Amino acid sequence: MTARIGVVTFPGSLDDRDAQRAVRLAGATPVPLWHGETALRGVDAVILPGGFSYGDYLRGGAIARFAPVMETLIDAAKGGLPVLGICNGFQILCESHLLPGVLTRNAHMRFRRRSQRLRVENSATAFTSHFDPGQEIVIPVKNGEGRYVADEHTLDELEGEGRVVFRYLDGNPSGALRDIAGVTNAAGNVVGLMPHPEHAVEALTGASLDGLGMFTSVIAHLGQTAAAGS
Template identity: 65%
Template sequence: MAASSARIGVVTFPGSLDDRDAARAVRLVGASAVPLWHGSHDLEGVDAIILPGGFSYGDYLRAGAIASLSPIMSEIVDAANRGVPVLGICNGFQMLTEAHLLPGGLIRNDHGTFICRDQRLRVENTSTAWTNAFPASAEITIPLKNGEGGFIASSDVISELEDSGRVVFRYLEVNPNGSMNDIAGVTNARGNVVGLMPHPEHAVEPGFGPDTRVAMRSGTDGLPLFASALAGLLAAA
């Protein structure tokens, strides 16, 4: 398989804001970005799927709850259970927990307000479908913007996630939303489904992402997530 033959779908829901950014990130690593519509049952034969950030259905009921019941989500659940790589970013992470593809849930930030900042993270697990291009224990800086980003789960689930290495990203320096154990992102047991609250798609081009000396690669710290998916697809072809 040539890189351009790898097809990564990006789903648009009513209220999606970052679907075009995610599609651009896919194209920057050399894969083909395929637009998918929330009301369709057709995944169009894509090799991987991204649920982007935004405010699907205005965050009514609970953030991601209504979107998790969209027609395309039944197909995404089946695909994820077959091993297809699925990434949920911010609102997409909320959808994945609501669809029970990932454990836990996301609640209102503990300070009660929306937050937007450049956020340092540590990559805790570099063996997932979306993190294999990172070096071990990489520390990165990517944008964060959420109002309901506090990760919660029962003590048993938290222990299981920690003990099994399923915490993928952890907040460094400051916990911006009250997430338990500073958890910024998790994976399923198989490692093909990953959700995170910060936005890697906003840190894929020099000069357009966070520009700081502590970042792994100035302005492009989010790019390895998309490169990871492509590398896995090429290896499996």
């Protein structure tokens, strides 16, 4: 049975259609979800896409965290539903306390857009199983509030538990602490990252195809979960 992956649209989302396309190219069925509704429509996983939800008022993700759809999604994520937050979606996951830390203004106070080399630090999450540990990939980055920040205890905990998922190589575009580009929760079903894998899924855009692995990974994860439960 084809996996159904929900993509939430908030006011100000920019990359929801791109995320839906990436899901389709990976072999799953994208299901649009609206921020103002609480129903998740029986999806098997959810993507919170990039953009500027609610205009990034207060700070990125701070208002979207209280959207009606998040009431349902937070509980579902705590129950094991795979959730991927990309850029603004990562900010929302942190504001929702599904992931630790916070995303702040880039240290150089400029919007940064470029192809970014990353190292996959954790290939055991729901969204990274199709990568090898230590694999280097290229994913576009585009943000003005992408600096990952947390207290030293939290950073040490993330490092010690292997919960840093991606790390910047060849320069840190935001000044993120410890070059962290993405993290996961303890269960490995919730992942957030600032770079945009949905923009690296087909040769048409001129980017690498490295982002596709995140979407095929969750499809494989869902298949394995279904097989284990049958």
